[in-house]
Amino acid sequence: xxxxxxxxxxxxxxxxRQALRVLEALDLPGLTLFEGDVGGIAYRRHGHPLPAExxxxxxxxxxxxxxxVGDPAxxxxxxxxxxxxxxxxxxxxxxxxxxxxxxxxxxxxxxxxALRPEVAAAIDLLIVRELNGDVYFGDKxxxxxxxxxxxxxxxxAYAEGEVRRIAHIAFRAAQGRKGRLVSVDKANVxxxxxxxxxxxxxxxxxxxxxxxxxxxxxxxxxxxxxxPGRFDVIVTGNLFGDILSDQASMCVGSIGLLAxxxxxxxxxxxxxxxxxxxxxxxAPDIAGQGRANPMATILSAAMMLRHxxxxxxxxxxxxxxxxxxxxxxVRGGDLGGDAGTAAIGDAVLERL
Amino acid sequence: xxxxxxxxxxxxxxxxRQALRVLEALDLPGLTLFEGDVGGIAYRRHGHPLPAExxxxxxxxxxxxxxxVGDPAxxxxxxxxxxxxxxxxxxxxxxxxxxxxxxxxxxxxxxxxALRPEVAAAIDLLIVRELNGDVYFGDKxxxxxxxxxxxxxxxxAYAEGEVRRIAHIAFRAAQGRKGRLVSVDKANVxxxxxxxxxxxxxxxxxxxxxxxxxxxxxxxxxxxxxxPGRFDVIVTGNLFGDILSDQASMCVGSIGLLAxxxxxxxxxxxxxxxxxxxxxxxAPDIAGQGRANPMATILSAAMMLRHxxxxxxxxxxxxxxxxxxxxxxVRGGDLGGDAGTAAIGDAVLERL
Ligand SMILES: CC(C)[C@H](C(=O)O)[C@@H](O)C(=O)O
Ligand SMILES: CC(C)[C@H](C(=O)O)[C@@H](O)C(=O)O
Numbered sequence: 001x002x003x004x005x006x007x008x009x010x011x012x013x014x015x016x017r018q019a020l021r022v023l024e025a026l027d028l029p030g031l032t033l034f035e036g037d038v039g040g041i042a043y044r045r046h047g048h049p050l051p052a053e054x055x056x057x058x059x060x061x062x063x064x065x066x067x068x069v070g071d072p073a074x075x076x077x078x079x080x081x082x083x084x085x086x087x088x089x090x091x092x093x094x095x096x097x098x099x100x101x102x103x104x105x106x107x108x109x110x111x112x113x114a115l116r117p118e119v120a121a122a123i124d125l126l127i128v129r130e131l132n133g134d135v136y137f138g139d140k141x142x143x144x145x146x147x148x149x150x151x152x153x154x155x156x157a158y159a160e161g162e163v164r165r166i167a168h169i170a171f172r173a174a175q176g177r178k179g180r181l182v183s184v185d186k187a188n189v190x191x192x193x194x195x196x197x198x199x200x201x202x203x204x205x206x207x208x209x210x211x212x213x214x215x216x217x218x219x220x221x222x223x224x225x226x227x228p229g230r231f232d233v234i235v236t237g238n239l240f241g242d243i244l245s246d247q248a249s250m251c252v253g254s255i256g257l258l259a260x261x262x263x264x265x266x267x268x269x270x271x272x273x274x275x276x277x278x279x280x281x282x283a284p285d286i287a288g289q290g291r292a293n294p295m296a297t298i299l300s301a302a303m304m305l306r307h308x309x310x311x312x313x314x315x316x317x318x319x320x321x322x323x324x325x326x327x328x329x330v331r332g333g334d335l336g337g338d339a340g341t342a343a344i345g346d347a348v349l350e351r352l
Numbered sequence: 353x354x355x356x357x358x359x360x361x362x363x364x365x366x367x368x369r370q371a372l373r374v375l376e377a378l379d380l381p382g383l384t385l386f387e388g389d390v391g392g393i394a395y396r397r398h399g400h401p402l403p404a405e406x407x408x409x410x411x412x413x414x415x416x417x418x419x420x421v422g423d424p425a426x427x428x429x430x431x432x433x434x435x436x437x438x439x440x441x442x443x444x445x446x447x448x449x450x451x452x453x454x455x456x457x458x459x460x461x462x463x464x465x466a467l468r469p470e471v472a473a474a475i476d477l478l479i480v481r482e483l484n485g486d487v488y489f490g491d492k493x494x495x496x497x498x499x500x501x502x503x504x505x506x507x508x509a510y511a512e513g514e515v516r517r518i519a520h521i522a523f524r525a526a527q528g529r530k531g532r533l534v535s536v537d538k539a540n541v542x543x544x545x546x547x548x549x550x551x552x553x554x555x556x557x558x559x560x561x562x563x564x565x566x567x568x569x570x571x572x573x574x575x576x577x578x579x580p581g582r583f584d585v586i587v588t589g590n591l592f593g594d595i596l597s598d599q600a601s602m603c604v605g606s607i608g609l610l611a612x613x614x615x616x617x618x619x620x621x622x623x624x625x626x627x628x629x630x631x632x633x634x635a636p637d638i639a640g641q642g643r644a645n646p647m648a649t650i651l652s653a654a655m656m657l658r659h660x661x662x663x664x665x666x667x668x669x670x671x672x673x674x675x676x677x678x679x680x681x682v683r684g685g686d687l688g689g690d691a692g693t694a695a696i697g698d699a700v701l702e703r704l
Contacts, residue, residue: 084540114578119466135508140543149512152547156487157505159497188436191492195504221599222607225577226466243595247573
């Protein structure tokens with residue numbers, strides 16, 4: 001079990017530390033940890049947010065545990081040197097095309113959401129976001145038009161194979177859940193979306209046990225407010241997935257609790273190579289104060305055990321320890337409580 | 353006052369009828385109405401969702417009152433013949449580049465939203481969406497790659513002048529409201545957004561009395577759930593505006609109440625040429641039953657009086673009549689009530 005740990009910036013190192021304590025407590029066979037620099041800290045130490053040695057370390061591992069990147073001191077840098085490029089670079093270089101973001105309201109936290117408690121309580125969905133294509137990774141640039149004006153441009157595109165592989169992931173995820181899949185696109189306007197829709201329809205033939213519905217992205221953004229409990233699995237492209245997954249995660253009340261997995265195609269001994277990270281950012285305003293809630297990172301480590309190491313039982317142990325800590329009233333500052341980073345780590349460890 | 357009326361499909365004709373009753377009751381000088389076909393009905397009558405004579409009628413008018421388009425019977429048609437193309441075509445052909453979508457929670461309706469009442473009650477925002485550019489109107493197509501796969505693609509782009517003119521509209525709108533503008537983009541990934549941000553920053557120099565903030569679209573989608581009351585004016589591109597404006601409109605509880613204006617550059621005698629439409633769709637499931645809520649279309653007619661005819665007092669009269677009808681408990685089916693289309697029209701007329 002070789003895990004590359006990239007703590008990153010801001011609260012990244014603090015929350016990653018607690019996730020490692022949990023992993024170490026599980027007595028995993030052959031657990032080996034390597035630590036690498038990413039983000040602003042990597043830029044300062046090596047002149048690049050994703051140094052070659054970090055990338056090599058990821059390639060040599062079975063999984064990556066990622067903290068957070070983002071550093072206000074880097075705001076003035078050119079885009080390709082900014083901390084966020086580390087995560088975009090890892091996704092591209094490691095072929096991490098499938099981003100899984102579960103959003104479930106924890107028992108006892110129904111009142112933390114801006115949604116009415118009964119609306120929030122019903123949320124139990126999984127967003128499957130394509131992560132290697134779309135307007136994120138197409139050609140882009142700035143050019144001068146004939147009339148002398150500057151124009152910024154970005155190419156949006158999806159090829160059949162890219163849509164097919166993410167569609168299979170989503171259909172399989174739906175089979176393991178409630179059997180309902182909503183594919184989100186903007187096929188009334190975009191050719192990229194029309195192709196997306198055609199391929200998803202073709203893949204659907206392999207999964208007669210899953211109910212497929214297509215939804216335009218503007219409608220999906222509405223339905224996620226109106227009745228988020230109606231969704232089981234949502235599959236969508238990189239750009240729409242970025243927007244909808246953040247929207248969905250806020251619906252459950254706090255992004256301090258939400259984990260994510262980004263999976264590639266490479267098989268490990270017991271699963272699939274992947275990168276695991278909390279969906280929250282580096283929160284520079286509270287960095288270094290021991291106040292960040294590490295639960296999202298701890299839950300990301302659980303996803304790692306499930307998807308990269310085939311250790312479902314250990315994953316479930318971690319998840320239920322977090323759920324019990326929350327049910328027992330352990331609350332980080334993000335939930336209006338005063339439990340600090342280490343105290344939350346202790347609380348989860350005690351309940352493992 | 354020449355108004356082209358395009359009722360369109362589904363509930364479009366019913367709701368438009370009530371808006372016309374309100375306009376006619378106002379005793380407007382020289383009010384002249386022309387009626388044209390758009391959408392599925394136009395396809396059936398003329399073979400095209402936006403016939404040339406409809407476009408000519410719009411060009412000859414000072415303003416367009418638009419109902420709704422969308423017809424399930426047209427689902428199998430090629431994209432360029434589908435009803436939605438009528439509205440895209442009107443926006444493009446008439447140069448309607450500025451879409452204004454106010455979202456305000458009406459007094460007494462705080463409990464209709466999926467948001468907690470106190471969160472919903474605080475919503476009073478205006479989305480200014482660019483409507484003539486972005487990935488909507490760039491080159492697009494489907495091609496076959498070297499390896500034989502098909503790929504769908506769409507070009508996203510904004511030129512300086514396109515951003516500048518919508519930015520001016522947004523800054524001026526903010527001056528007339530609480531003086532706060534949030535510009536939404538994805539500048540950490542998109543060149544189009546980086547240019548957008550640069551131009552908005554440059555335009556800001558002309559409006560020292562407006563506070564400008566930039567926000568990534570994923571964060572904006574979160575904040576619109578977490579604390580929508582923090583927003584005053586939001587300015588964004590065509591695609592992000594499509595998503596965020598629908599999300600925001602659902603936050604206030606019903607899209608049966610929300611109006612929109614799409615303004616061009618052509619001056620009329622007392623304002624600007626524009627198209628006015630409810631943001632809801634054609635709702636084919638309840639069409640022809642007299643059950644649709646016409647308030648959004650009535651409020652769109654009010655926006656028309658304000659922006660195309662400089663009749664602020666008449667606009668305010670309509671808006672307060674609608675607000676009083678709601679405060680008096682008049683509720684359409686969209687709000688769980690049983691007032692029909694004509695009864696709601698009556699209720700507004702009585703309170704004018
Ligand atoms: C940091 C940024 C480039 C990234 C994205 O847009 O994918 C982030 O928002 C995310 O969702 O992981
Ligand atoms: C019908 C569709 C093409 C349109 C859009 O995407 O602009 C609609 O969603 C809107 O917002 O007016």
